[in-house]
Amino acid sequence: MFARLLILFYAATSYAVFLVSFVWALGFVGNYDLLASKTIDIGAPSDPVDAVVINGLLLGLFAIQHSVMARPGFKRVWMRIIPKAAERSTYVLLSSLILLLLFWQWRPIPAPVWHVQGAAAVLLTGIQWLGWLIALASTYMIDHFDLFGLRQALSAMRGAQPPAQPFKTPLLYRLVRHPLMLGFLLAFWATPVMSLGHLLFAALSTGYILVGLWLEERDLVAQFGEAYQRYRRRVPMLLPRLIGGRQSSEADGEISEVR
Incomplete structure (x- = not known):
C-alpha cells in the first residue's frame, strides 16, 4: 500500500510540474510577462551566435528525451528499472523539467522578422490562443489522465491494471491525425511579433514535430496494423482538407470498426 501511495503521489507531483511548465509555455511563447518573468524575447541580452548554439542545444535536449523515451523499445527496458505504473509519469516529469530548463536558460534574439499591428495582430494572437486550446x-478527446500518467497511478492504487487504450478517432481526430501537434504549430507560428529567436524556436520545433510524427506513425502502424493504415489513408496528418474528402459511409464504418 505504501508503494502504491508513493506512485500516486509521484504521478500527482509530475502532473503539477507539467501544469507549471504549460503555464510558463503560454507566457514564454506569447511574450506575456504576467505569466512568465522570462519569455522568448524578454531576458538578458547575449551574443547572437552563443544564443543560437545554446538555444539549439536546449531544443535538441528536449527532442532527444521526448522521442527516445516514447519509443516502445526504450519503454520495455525502462520498465525493468521503474514500476510500470510510474513509467508515464516519469516521462511527463522529465519532459516538463527539460521544458522549464529551456525556458529558464533561453537566450532571446529580439531582432524583428515581422511586426504587425491592428486587426492583423489581433487575428494572429487569436490564432495563437486557438492553437493552445x-x-x-486534443488531450481530453483521447484520454488526458492516461496521457499524463494519472490513470495508471490510480489503477495501481486499486491493485488493477489500467485498461488498454483503444484506437479511436473522436472530434478533431476525424479532421487530422495529430490535432495536438497542429495546435502547437499554430501557437508557435501565429504571433504579431516574430523575432529571430522566436523564428529559431518555431523552425526547430516544427522540424522536431515532423520527425517525431514520422516515428510515432511507425509505432501506431505496428500497434494497430491495417486499422491505422486505413485511417492514415483517409485522414491527413496535420492540415485538414478544406474541401470534403473521402467522407463516405464506408469510411465511417471503418472508424466504428476500429473503435
Whole structure:
C-alpha cells in the first residue's frame, strides 16, 4: 500500500510540474510577462551566435528525451528499472523539467522578422490562443489522465491494471491525425511579433514535430496494423482538407470498426 501511495503521489507531483511548465509555455511563447518573468524575447541580452548554439542545444535536449523515451523499445527496458505504473509519469516529469530548463536558460534574439499591428495582430494572437486550446482539448478527446500518467497511478492504487487504450478517432481526430501537434504549430507560428529567436524556436520545433510524427506513425502502424493504415489513408496528418474528402459511409464504418 505504501508503494502504491508513493506512485500516486509521484504521478500527482509530475502532473503539477507539467501544469507549471504549460503555464510558463503560454507566457514564454506569447511574450506575456504576467505569466512568465522570462519569455522568448524578454531576458538578458547575449551574443547572437552563443544564443543560437545554446538555444539549439536546449531544443535538441528536449527532442532527444521526448522521442527516445516514447519509443516502445526504450519503454520495455525502462520498465525493468521503474514500476510500470510510474513509467508515464516519469516521462511527463522529465519532459516538463527539460521544458522549464529551456525556458529558464533561453537566450532571446529580439531582432524583428515581422511586426504587425491592428486587426492583423489581433487575428494572429487569436490564432495563437486557438492553437493552445486545440492542443489542450486534443488531450481530453483521447484520454488526458492516461496521457499524463494519472490513470495508471490510480489503477495501481486499486491493485488493477489500467485498461488498454483503444484506437479511436473522436472530434478533431476525424479532421487530422495529430490535432495536438497542429495546435502547437499554430501557437508557435501565429504571433504579431516574430523575432529571430522566436523564428529559431518555431523552425526547430516544427522540424522536431515532423520527425517525431514520422516515428510515432511507425509505432501506431505496428500497434494497430491495417486499422491505422486505413485511417492514415483517409485522414491527413496535420492540415485538414478544406474541401470534403473521402467522407463516405464506408469510411465511417471503418472508424466504428476500429473503435
